[in-house]
Amino acid sequence: MMDDQNDANDLPDFSGLIDFEQIEEVSRVFFEESKEILQGLDAQIMKLEDAPNDIEQINVLFRKVHTIKGSVGSVPGGQLLASLSHEFEALLTRIKRESQTVSKECIDLFLLSSRLMKQLADALREKRDLYPEELSEVIETITRYNGFQFSGEAPKKTKKISKSSAPSSDEDGVWMSTKQLNEMLRLSGELLVLKNFFAMMNQTVNFRMEPELFERRQSDFSQNLSKITDQFQSQLQVIRKEKADESFQGIPVLVRQTATELNKTVNLEMNGLDFFIDKSLAKDISESLIHLVRNSIDHGIEDQFERTVAGKPSIGQLSIEITDRSGTIYVVMKDDGKGLDRERILKRALANELIRPEDVGSVSDEEIYKCIFEPGFSTKEKITTVSGRGVGMDVVSTLVEKYGGSISISTQSGLGTTFTLVYPAPSHILVEAAMLATWNGFQIAVPLTSVAHITSCSGLQLNRIEHLRYCQFHNQTVPLLSYQEIREDRLNLDESKVSASTAVFIRAKNSMVALLVDRVEAQTDLVVKGFGNIVKEQKGFKGFSILADEKVTYIIDPEQLLAMLKQALPMENAA
Template identity: 25%
Template sequence: MFELSEMEEIVQEFLVESHENLDQLDRDLVELERDPGSRELLAGIFRTIHTIKGTSGFLAFAQLEQVSHVGEGLLSRLRDGELELDFERAAALLDLVDAIRTVLASIEATGAEGQHDFSGLVARLERLQSANPDATPSGQPRPAAAPAPEPADHDGGETEVDSRRGVADHTIRVDIGVLDELMQMVGELVLTRNRIVQQAGTIADPALMHTAHRLDVIAAGLQEGVMKTRMQPIGNIWSRMPRVVRDLGVVCGRQVRVEMEGRETELDRSLLEAIKDPLTHLVRNAVDHGIEPPQERVALGKPAEGVIWLRAYQQGGKVHVEIADDGRGIDPERIGLKAVERGLLTPEQLAALSLEETTSLVFQPGFSTAEAVSSVSGRGVGMDVVRTNIEQVGGTVALRSVPGLGSTVTLQIPLTLAIIPALTVATGGQRLAIPQLSLVELVAVPAGEVRTTIEDVSGVPVLRLRGRLLPLVHLDAALGLTSCRRADGTVSVVVVQSEGRQFGIVVDRVVDTEEIVVKPLSSQLTGIGLYAGAMVSGDGAVALILDVTALGHRSGVLGAARDLAGAAEPEQVTVEQEREAFLIVGVGPDRRVAVPLAAVHRIEELSTATLEQVGGREVIQYRDGILPLARLARVMGVVEDPGPQERVQVVVYSEGGRSVGLVVSAIHDISDDFDGVSSDLGGPGLNGSVVVGRQVAELLDVRGAVLAADPLFYEPAAPATLDWMAVPS
C-alpha cells in the first residue's frame, strides 16, 4: 500500500479537498434536480469541477483532467442558460463525480491514476452538450450509453476499505474563527492557572498544592494542543514562490530557479499570514535587483541561471527564515550616493556610517536604487514595510551582502504571539514584562563591585561583562519613573539582544518568569512606541510588555541608519543619546584608530603562547571554539615592531554566527565625544578619519578589514578550510 506520508504534501491536500468537494457535489446535484433553475447551485458545481480540472493539470493527472474538462463544458452551458438540466444530464454529472472519485482512489492507493476506460462517459457528456442530444449528424440512432463507472465507495465486503479513510477521514476543516476563540479561552485558562498556582504557594495545604500542580499540567497540555492546531508549515506560503519567480523572471529577462530547505518548519497561522507579503517582496527583490541577466552572469563566470534559496529552521525559540541569492549583491557606495541624492541623509552623516549601516539604508522609507518606476520596482516602498511588518510581530530583519556574490536577508520570528514566556521585572514601582525571546542572561552586580564593573565613560554607562563592554539603559530614566533601588545596593541588569546587538537594561529587581497572554494595547498607548502589548500577571495585576527594540533605539544603544534620517522626534532623543561611541585602539607604533563600539563584541588580552597556526593563519582556542585572528596592522599596511610580545590585545567582532579577533597594538579609551567632524582621508580597511575626544583618529571599516583578511567571511556557507566559531554570550 502506498504510504501517504511519502506523497507530496500538495497531492495530499488535493485529495482531501477533492473528496470533500465531491461529497458536496453529490448533495448539490441532487438538490439541483429539484431546482434546475438555481444559478447559485450551478455556479458552485462549475467552480468545483473547474478547480479539480485545473489542479489535475498542474499535477499532471491527464486522465482526471480530461474527464473533468468535458464535464466542465456541459456545466458551463447549463450555467449560462444555453441548456436545461434534465434527468439524463443530471445522471451523467453524477456519473462524472463517481468517475473522479474512482481516479482519486487510485491516486491515493498507488500514487498514479491507474487504467480506467471513461470513453463512454466522455462521449455521453459531449453528446449532452447538444441542445438536441437524441439527434446525430448522420440521422442514425445514437449508440447505447456506456455503463456508468462503479462508485469508488461501494460496499464491497469486509476486506475493502473506503478510499477516503487514508486522508479525508483523518483530517477535519475547522473555521479559523473557532480556533481563535478557542485560543482566547485557553489564554484565559492560563491566566487563571497562573493565579491559582501563585496563591496555592502561599497556603500550607498539600491537597491544594497537588490540585494546583495537576491544573498546571493539564493547562500546559491543553495549551500545547491548541497551539499545534494553529501551527502550519512554512511550505504552505513557499509553494507559490516558484511561480512568482518564474513569472517575474520572464518580465525582467532573468533565468532563476528556487531551492527550498526546511519547508516543514512550522509557524502560528497568524504569523504565516503576517510574513507572507514581506516574504514575497523579498523574493521579488532578489529577482529584480539581485539576479543579473543571463549574459551578464556568463560574462562574470557565473551560470546563466541564478538561484534563490529559501531556508527555514527553528533555533532559540524562534523561527529563522533566510532569503538568499547568488546575484550581484549590494554596492554600499551606490546605496550611500542614492540616499544623499534622495535627501535621506547628508554627506556628513553618510561619511560617519559603517558599511553595514550604509547597506541598511535600503530599509529607509522611500528608498530605491531604480532609475525609473516600473511595474516591478522604483516606487521606494517595500523594504521599509518589510521591516515594519516583521517588527510588528516581534521579529527582526538582518541584511548581509557581498558585492558580486549575493545577498542574504534573515528574518527572526517568534513561534507564536498568543502565549509567550516572559520575564517580569519591577522598576520605579511599576511591573513590566520582557519577552524571553529577547533575553540573553541576567546579571546581578553586588554593591561592592558596582564601581569597578559599571563605568561611566564620557557620559555613557557601560557594563564590563567578561571582557566586553555592554551599553546600559536605565529603565527608570527611560520611562520617566523614580527608581526604587534595592536596599543592599545590588544592581540588576537584564541583558537583551535585538537587531544582532546586545545591551543591558538596569531594573530595580527581577520578579519572576511566567507564561503570559499577550493583550493588544489601547489606541492611547500604541503611539508611545515603547510597549509591544499588555498582560495580566498571576496576581491579577495588569502589566505592560516592553518593546526591547524600540527601547534600544529610543535610548541610542541600537543606533541604526534609519534613525539618522530624523525618524525619531527631537524631544524623544537627547543629544547625549544620539552620540556614537567609539573604542580607540592603537595600531603599530603611532596609528590611532576608532572602532565603532557597536561592532565590538568583546575585548580580550591573550597570551601569545596560546596562538596557533591553522592553514597558514593565526587562530586561538577560545571559549570552547576556534577563533581566527586578523592583525589590523597587516590589513592597514603598517609595519609592526618585531620585538617579542607576551600578550596581545584582541577586539572580538561577530556577525552572522561567526567571529574573528582583530589584533591591535593597544586599547586606549572609549569615547562618545564625537561632534560629527570627519574626512574621507583614509586607507586600506578604513572609512576615513574622525575627530573623537578632540583628537583625529582613523575610522575603521570593520567589514572591509575583515574581508581584507578573509574574503570568504561573509559568504552564506562557512569556508570548508576553517570552522568559524560562534562566540557564546
C-alpha cells in the first residue's frame, strides 16, 4: 500500500502545464462562432439543391464547414465533430475538383450531417456524453462519406452570380441589430436631456410670477416627451419582430428530410409570410409546424405506390399559408393525403378513455379528430424515428392554448386534411393612438387609424331596411348601429335617441360601419392591455386600458366589430 502511495507521489504534476481558463475561452469562442454557422447551414444546403452547379454557393458552404472543422479542433471532446466536418469538407472538395454535380444523394447526406453537427455541438456545450444511437448514427454517416460514389457524369459548372446581397453589419446582433441598439441609446440620451430640462424648468421659472413663460416651457416639454415616447415605442415594436419568411425558412428543409426518411416525395408550397411577426410567437408557431408537418407526411400523405393505386399524382402536395390579420396569426396547413381515419381514432380514443362509450353517438367528428392532440395519443402500432410515441401533436395544442388560440380540423377521406391554427397577438404592452367616446355611461375607444369620419346623427338621412338601420356616407349605404344593436342583431333605440347621438364611421379593409356614441371626448395614446382572468374578454374589443382618472376603457377591434355585423347581413339579403 505504501509503495502504491509512493508511486503516485512520483508521478509528474501536469496541472501547471494545462491552462484551463484558456481552454474554457477557446470553447466559448467556438460556441459563439459556430452557433450562427450551424443555424444557417440547412438554408445554404437547400440553395445548392436549387442550383447544383453553382460554384459560388459550393464555396460558401465549403467555407462554413471548414470554419467549424478548424475551430472545433481545440475544443476538448470535439474530435468526432471535427471528423464529421472533415468528411463533409472532403466531399465538397471532390465535387469542386472533379466538376461533379451536387446530386440528391449529396443533399440528403449534407442535411443529415448538418443535423448531426448541431447535435454534437449541443453535446459539447452541455458537456454530456453522446447517446448510443447518436454515436452510432455519426459513425455510420462518416462511413457513408468514405464510400460515397457519384453516379453519371456531371455537366460543366458555370459560375452563377447570387442575387441576394450579403447582410449588412447593421443587421448583426442576437436580440437586436447594432443599428437598433444605437437608436435605443440615442433615445435614452434624449430622455436624459429632457429629464434635466424638466428639473431646471421647476428651479428657474416661477409659474406664479411668470405664468406665460412657464406654460410655454411646459408645452415644449410635453411635445418633446410625446415625440420621444412615440419613437421609443415604435422602436420596441420593431425589435420584437422579424420577417415571417425568415422565421420559417427551416420548414422546407424539414419537409424534405421527413419525406426522404419515409421514402416519400412531397412538394411544399408556402404562402403569406409577407409581414413581420413577433419573434417568440414565430418560434412557437415553427415548433407547432414541425410536429404538424411530420405527422402529415407520416400519417396523411401516402407513398408513391399507394397514391398511384388511388389514382393520385405520385408526388404528395403539402401547402402552408401563414397570414397576419390585425395581429392575429392564422396558420393553415393542407395535405392531399388519405385524410384522418375517424374509426381508427375513435377506437384508440375509447381505449385511452378519452371518450366514454355512452357518448359516442353525441360526439362530433371534429371532437373525435381533436383526440390526436391528447398527450400519449397515437394510432401507430410501430414506433419509428418519426412517430409512434404519442408525443408531438400535444405540443401543438399546448402552444396554441398558450396564446388563447384555437385549432380546427377539416378532413375528407382520400382527399386530405386541413389544420387551421389561430394564434391571437401576444399580450405585450401596446401603445395605440385612439379616440375616446362614451355610450350609456361606458367609456370606449376607437383606434385612430380606423376612424374615417365623425358627425352628428341629426344631419344624416336614415333608412331602415329589415332589421338594420342605414345612413348615407360619400354615396355609400353604411349600417348605423350601437354596439348593443350589433351584438344583439336587432334595433332597440328610438329615433330621438339616435338623432341626439354622434356617428363614428369606422373603416376596416373595404368595409365600414357607423357606430353610435353619446359624444366624442378626446384623442389620446392608450396603453392597450390584453384580456385575462381579471378583465374578461369582450366580443368586438381587442383589449382595455386604464385612463388617468382610473376609469377603464375598452378598445374597439374594427375587424371583429365588422365580422359581428356581417353575421346579420346574410339574413337581410335572404329576406
